[in-house]
Amino acid sequence: TIFCLQTCNDRxxxxxxxxxxxxxxxxxxxxxxxxxxxxxxxxxGSDGDAVIFANxxxxxxxxxxxxxxxxxxxxxARTLLHFNVETLPDDAVITDVVMTLMPAASVAPEDPPxxxxxxxxxxxxxxxxxxxxxxxxxxxxxxLAGTAANPGDVTWKYSVYPNAEWGTEGGDVNTDVMTSVxxxxxxxxxxxxxxxFPMTENFKNVVTGWIDGSIPNYGVLVKRDTEDxxxxxxxxFFHEVSGxxxxxxxxxxxxYTSVSQPEQMESMASGPGIILxxxxxxxxxxxxxxxxxxxxxxxxxxxxVGASFQHATIFLGKGDLSQDKGAFGVGIAHSGEIxxxxxKFPVDSIPKGSTITCAxxxxxxxxxxxxxxxxVDVEMHRILGPWxxxxxNNFLEQPQPLLYDxxxxxxxxxxxxxTWTHSTYNAANPSKGTLWNNKGADxxxxxxxxxxxxERGQHKFPTSNEFVEAIQGFVDGTFQNHGFMFKTEESExxxxxxxxxxxYKDYDSAYRLFHGEDAEDEDKRPVLVVHYxxxxxxxxxxxxxxxxxxxxxxxxxxxxxxxx
Numbered sequence: 001t002i003f004c005l006q007t008c009n010d011r012x013x014x015x016x017x018x019x020x021x022x023x024x025x026x027x028x029x030x031x032x033x034x035x036x037x038x039x040x041x042x043x044x045g046s047d048g049d050a051v052i053f054a055n056x057x058x059x060x061x062x063x064x065x066x067x068x069x070x071x072x073x074x075x076x077a078r079t080l081l082h083f084n085v086e087t088l089p090d091d092a093v094i095t096d097v098v099m100t101l102m103p104a105a106s107v108a109p110e111d112p113p114x115x116x117x118x119x120x121x122x123x124x125x126x127x128x129x130x131x132x133x134x135x136x137x138x139x140x141x142x143x144l145a146g147t148a149a150n151p152g153d154v155t156w157k158y159s160v161y162p163n164a165e166w167g168t169e170g171g172d173v174n175t176d177v178m179t180s181v182x183x184x185x186x187x188x189x190x191x192x193x194x195x196x197f198p199m200t201e202n203f204k205n206v207v208t209g210w211i212d213g214s215i216p217n218y219g220v221l222v223k224r225d226t227e228d229x230x231x232x233x234x235x236x237f238f239h240e241v242s243g244x245x246x247x248x249x250x251x252x253x254x255x256y257t258s259v260s261q262p263e264q265m266e267s268m269a270s271g272p273g274i275i276l277x278x279x280x281x282x283x284x285x286x287x288x289x290x291x292x293x294x295x296x297x298x299x300x301x302x303x304x305v306g307a308s309f310q311h312a313t314i315f316l317g318k319g320d321l322s323q324d325k326g327a328f329g330v331g332i333a334h335s336g337e338i339x340x341x342x343x344k345f346p347v348d349s350i351p352k353g354s355t356i357t358c359a360x361x362x363x364x365x366x367x368x369x370x371x372x373x374x375x376v377d378v379e380m381h382r383i384l385g386p387w388x389x390x391x392x393n394n395f396l397e398q399p400q401p402l403l404y405d406x407x408x409x410x411x412x413x414x415x416x417x418x419t420w421t422h423s424t425y426n427a428a429n430p431s432k433g434t435l436w437n438n439k440g441a442d443x444x445x446x447x448x449x450x451x452x453x454x455e456r457g458q459h460k461f462p463t464s465n466e467f468v469e470a471i472q473g474f475v476d477g478t479f480q481n482h483g484f485m486f487k488t489e490e491s492e493x494x495x496x497x498x499x500x501x502x503x504y505k506d507y508d509s510a511y512r513l514f515h516g517e518d519a520e521d522e523d524k525r526p527v528l529v530v531h532y533x534x535x536x537x538x539x540x541x542x543x544x545x546x547x548x549x550x551x552x553x554x555x556x557x558x559x560x561x562x563x564x
Contacts, residue, residue, distance in 0.1 A: 035087075035088065035253075035254045035255075035256070036251050036252070036253050036254075037083045037084065037085060037087075037251060037252040037253075037254065038083070038240060038249050038250070038251055039081045039082060039083055039239075039240045039249060039250040039251070039252075047082035047084070047125075047126065047127070047219065048062065048081075048082060048127055048129075048240055049062075049066055049079065049080060049081040049082070049127075049239050049240050049250060050062040050079070050080045050125075050127040050153070050154050051064075051066055051067045051077050051078070051079055051080075051146065052077065052078050052080065052146075052154060052155055052156045052170070052171065053075060053076075053077050053144070053145060053146050053155075053156055054075065054076040054077065054078075054156055054170065054227070054229075055156060055169075056075075056145065056146060056155065056156055057155055057156055057157030057158065057169075058148060058149050058155060058157075058161075059145055059146030059147065059148070059149060059155060059156075060127070060128075060131035060146050060147065060148075060149035060150065060153035060154065060155050060161065061131055061146040061147070062127035062128050062129060062130070062131045062153055062154070063128070063129040063130060063131060063239075064239060065104050065105075065236050065237060065238060065239055066079040066081075066101070066104075066222075066236070066237040066238070066239050066250070067079060067140065067144070067234065067235070067236055067237075068114075068116055068222050068223060068224060068234070068235045068237070069114060069224045069227075069233050069234040069235050070224070070227060070228065070229050070231060070232055070233065070234060071140060071141050071142065071143075071144040071232055071234050072141055072142050072232045073142060073143060073144060074229030074230065074232075075144040075145065075229070076224075076227045076229060077144065077234075078170065078171065078221055078222065078223045079221070079222040079223075079237070080121065080125060080127075080154060080171065080219060080220070080221050080222075081099075081219050081220050081222070081250055082217070082218070082219030082220075083217075083219065083220075083251075083252040084217075085207065085210050085211050085217065085252070085254075088211050088254065088256065088258075089211075089258040089260050090211065090212050090213070090260075091212075091258055091259055091260050092208070092211050092212075092254075092256040092257070092258050093208075093256055093257045093258070094199075094204050094207060094208055094211075094254060094255070094256045095255050095256060095257065096199050096253075096254070096255040097199045097203055097204055097207050097252065097253065097254050097255070098196050098197060098198060098199060098252075098253040099118065099179065099196075099197040099220070099250070099251070099252050099253070100194045100195065100196050100197070100250065100251050100253060101194065101195045101197075101222075101237040101238075101250050102194045102195075102237060102238045102248045102249075102250075103183075103194075103195065103235065103236065103237055103238075104236045104237055104238045104248075105235075105236040106185075106186070107183070107184075107185035107186065107235070108185045109184075109185040109186060110185065111184075111185040111233070112233065113182045113183060113184040113185075114182070114183045114224060114225075114233045114235060115180055115181070115182050115183075115224070115225040116180060116181055116182075116183060116195070116197075116222055116223070116224060116225070116235065117177045117179075117180050117222070117223055117224070117225050118177065118178045118179045118180065118197055118203075118220050118221070118222050119171075119173035119174055119175070119176070119177065119178060119220060119221045119222075119223070120173060120174040120176075120178055120206050120215075120218075120220060121171060121172065121173055121218040121219050121220060121221050122172045122173060122174055122216075122218060123159050123166060123167065123171075123172035123218060124159060124160070124164075124216075124218055125154040125159040125160060125171075125218065125219075126152050126153070126154060126159075126160050127152065127153050127154050128150050128151075128152050128153050130150050131146060131147045131148070131149060131150055131153050140234065140236065141232070141234055144234075149161040149162070156169055156170055157169050159171075159172070171221045173221050176202055177202070178200065178202050178203045178206055178220065179197040179198060179199070179200050179202075179203045180197070180225070181195050181196065181197045181198070183195055183235055195237075207252070207254065237250070238250075301357065301531055301532070301533055302350075302354075302531070302532050302533065302534060303529065303530070303531055304347070304349060304350055304528070304529070304530040304532065305527060305528075305529050306345050306346060306347070306349070306527070306528045306529075306530070307345070307517050307525050307526065307527060307528075308343050308344060308345045308516070308517045308525070308526040308528070309344060309345070309346060309517060310324075310342075310343065310344040310389055310483065310517075311324065311328045311341070311342060311343045311344070311389070311516040311517065311526070312324040312328060312341070312342045312387070312389050312417070312418045313328040313329045313330075313339050313340070313341055313342075313407065313410065314339070314340050314342065314418060314419055314420045314440065314441065315337050315338070315339060315410050315419075315420055316337065316338035316339075316340075316420060316440065316490065317420060318337075318410065318419065318420050319413075319419050319420050319421030319422060319425075319430065320412060320413050320419060320425070320430070321410035321411065321412065321413060321419060321420070322389075322410060322411060322412075322413040322414070322417035322418060322419050322425065323407055323410045323411055324389035324390065324391055324392075324417060324418065325391050325392060325516070325518060326407055326516060326518065327366050327367070327407045327513045327514060327515055327516060327519075328341040328342070328343070328407070328513075328514055328516055329341060329407055329408055329511055329512065329513050329514070330376070330378050330486045330487060330488060330511060330512045330514070331376050331378070331488045331509075331510050331511030331512055332374075332488070332495055332498060332508065332509050332510045332511055333408040333409075333509055333511050334408065334507055334508075334509050335408065335409060336508075337408060337409065337410070338490050339408065339511060340440060340441065340485055340486065340487045341485065341486040341487070341512075341514065342383065342387060342418065342441065342483060342484070342485050342486075343361075343483050343484055343486070343516075343526060344383075344481070344482065344483030344484075345361075345483065345526075345528040346481075347471060347474050347475060347481060347528075347530065350471075350475050350530065350532055351534055352475065352476070352477075353534070354475055354532040354533065354534050355472070355532060355533045356468050356471045356472040356475065356530060356531070356532045357468065357531045357532060357533060358463045358468065358529075358530070358531035359463050359467045359468055359470075359471045359528070359529070359530050359531070360460060360461065360462055360463050360467075360528075360529045361380070361449070361460070361461040361484070361526065361527065361528050361529075362458065362459070362460055362461075362526070362527045362529070363458075363459050363461070363512075363514040363515070363526050363527075364458055364459075364514065364515045364519075364523075364524040364525075364526075365458070365459060365512055365513060365514055365515070366513050366514070366515050366519075366524070367513040373502075373509060373510070373511055373512070373513075374498055374501060374502035374507070374509050374510035374511070375498070375501055375502070375510060376451070376488060376498075376510045376511060376512050377450070377451070377488055377489065378450070378451040378459075378461075378486050378487070378488055378512060379447045379449075379450050379451075379486070379487060379488070379489075380447065380448055380449040380450070380451075380461050380467075380484050380485070380486055381443040381444055381445070381446065381447065381448065381484065381485045381487070382443065382444040382446070382448060382470045382479065382482075382484060382485075383441060383442065383443055383482040383483050383484060383485050384442040384443060384444060384482060385423055385436070385437070385441075385442040385482055386423060386480075386482055387418040387423040387424070387441070387482065387483075388416050388417070388418060388423065388424045389416070389417060389418060390414050390415075390416045390417055391518070392414055407513060408511070408513065412427075413425040413427060414427055415427040415428060415433075418441075420439055420440055420441075421435060421436065421439055422434060422435055422436065423435070423436050423441070423442075441485055443485050446466055447466075448464055448466035448467045448469075448470055448484075449461040449462060449463070449464050449466075449467050451486075451512075459512070459514075470484075471530055475532075486512075486514075488510065488511075495508070498510035514526070
């Protein structure tokens with residue numbers, strides 16, 4: 001451009017060069033954006049999911065787990081899902097689309113794998129929440145049936161019971177397979193990973209048609225590639241109203257660009273949704289294909305990626321034990337100890353007046369015994385009062401053999417440590433220490449996040465409205481930032497349930513052991529990720545508006561300079 005300013009005449013510049021300059025300055029490269037669409041009415045206004053049973057015209061299942069395949073009795077089933085994509089811009093250009101289902105029942109590793117096909121549904125269907133499969137989940141392999149269909153349910157014969165029939169029993173679908181996945185068995189001691197149905201050209205074209213309105217969106221049907229009643233291979237998946245909905249619900253994961261929404265931008269590589277082992281390649285936005293919620297990000301979004309500066313473990317009923325150096329624990333340990341974990345992250349660098357839009361904590365696990373840990377359901381709460389740590393441990397003598405980690409037993413509390421009874425302990429005279437108002441720490445009873453169900457080293461506590469409100473309160477000063485507590489249910493019933501679940505050498509344990517901020521490997525330290533937008537500047541002008549003003553001013557000055 002400088003060379004042309006020196007050598008071209010005004011007319012050439014104005015007619016040929018200036019329009020290109022103007023277009024280049026005003027255009028914004030459309031960035032890839034990630035969106036998770038849920039199948040349920042609760043999340044995204046979708047029409048939900050349902051199960052239909054082969055040759056059972058009057059049986060339905062619209063409010064329970066999803067079933068695909070055939071059982072020992074020769075009864076086969078198919079699953080229908082609908083995803084509402086109306087929130088996406090009409091000009092969305094899909095660069096990746098994946099559907100995910102989370103297994104709800106175990107399959108033995110030695111069982112033959114099953115191939116599942118997804119087809120585009122070509123006829124409207126509906127369902128109610130009042131019909132469910134007959135019997136408990138663990139009986140379906142031998143006895144599988146729905147309940148009597150209610151008006152409005154979808155069945156094998158009816159798209160809308162009892163008035164509208166399918167053109168073809170079993171569902172009207174495009175015979176072309178949109179996408180497929182192979183489902184193999186897994187060890188019962190670990191949880192299954194989600195099944196990811198990958199993008200194909202057909203899959204992408206169908207979803208694009210749903211978005212721009214060229215193809216009616218009646219959802220998809222999932223079936224086994226071969227539905228042989230004499231081949232009893234069955235898969236059961238969580239449905240849209242399962243517990244821990246953000247993680248377990250079926251999802252359509254879309255990465256796209258949009259010219260009509262140029263303000264959207266890519267997220268930082270270290271943003272929320274850090275990839276877990278076994279998941280597909282990370283898309284270039286806030287969350288990878290995973291079942292945890294995604295965070296919207298646009299041109300005004302800032303991202304804080306911060307490390308914790310304080311952590312500790314406290315032990316149920318043990319007012320003189322603490323653990324505030326090295327790893328911290330949560331749950332039921334081998335010794336019968338019940339642990340709670342405390343952690344605190346600074347958020348002072350987020351400017352006052354900012355609006356928090358998303359928050360997530362990522363923790364890395366450690367410990368010598370994998371199978372013995374059992375399945376853990378960890379919840380997160382906001383701590384209501386201050387607590388202190390010294391970062392020193394005087395570990396108690398451990399029983400032999402030393403099967404488990406010393407952090408699970410705790411250390412004699414030092415003056416200044418937090419314990420079950422004290423927010424600040426006094427080793428010389430405990431009565432002079434500062435007591436919690438409630439033993440086990442003063443916390444808000446609201447569960448602000450639940451750990452995403454994954455047992456393999458890295459764990460997410462995903463965003464929620466309550467999580468966002470907590471960080472917003474820390475920034476605004478509405479709440480004092482005393483950090484967060486991680487705990488499990490601690491009732492005798494829960495302990496008995498977990499003892500029954502954990503078959504590894506009859507260890508009655510269900511715990512996590514997380515790295516702290518003092519971990520030698522920086523990549524294993526706790527991370528808090530916060531998305532936020534700053535308020536307007538003193539003139540009331542937004543960041544995007546200021547950028548546009550600068551672009552116009554540059555072009556105007558270039559044009560004016562040539563006019564003279």
